[in-house]
Amino acid sequence: MAKINADSYILVVGCGAIPVTPIILSDKTKIKIIAIDNDPKAVVLASRFVEKHHLQEKIEIACFDGVKYQAEDFDVIFVSYGVERKEELMKYLSENISNNSKIVCRVSRDFDNKKQNFYYLSNFFKIEDIIRTYSFGPMDSYLLTKKKIDD
């Protein structure tokens, strides 16, 4: 979906205690993945998980809030379902990513949609694609790019 290549620099926001998304991304792309979470307990558990499975060379876990993290160097940013203050985060990213960056914003239709809808995504980004999957329950992945003047 995001057309990742060997030179892509990838960030996962909201990796959780079991960093499934970084593990799958690292496995499929063979690229080192940077993964952040703003919950210190989740970061400790995720770091232990990474160490236990000898993935330190492949996945770097750090404790940061996505709303304050420097985002401009990344080519692709994955925003996990369940990330809090998602509207604030998406606004921040829309103002702080570089022109050619892509965002994959994952929305659990069971989990996130109870709290809010996601129409605001089109205020901040151009929606390039939406893919619906069912492997972890109904989940929509929005492929987003920076809005250009004529979008």
Ligand SMILES: C[S@@+](CC[C@H](N)C(=O)[O-])C[C@H]1O[C@@H](n2cnc3c(N)ncnc32)[C@H](O)[C@@H]1O
């Ligand atoms: C449902 S879990 C994650 C995902 C799952 N393990 C994966 O790999 O896709 C969402 C995580 O996002 C974290 N989170 C919530 N808001 C955040 C924010 N603003 N910045 C960084 N992490 C955040 C939570 O602490 C939680 O661990």
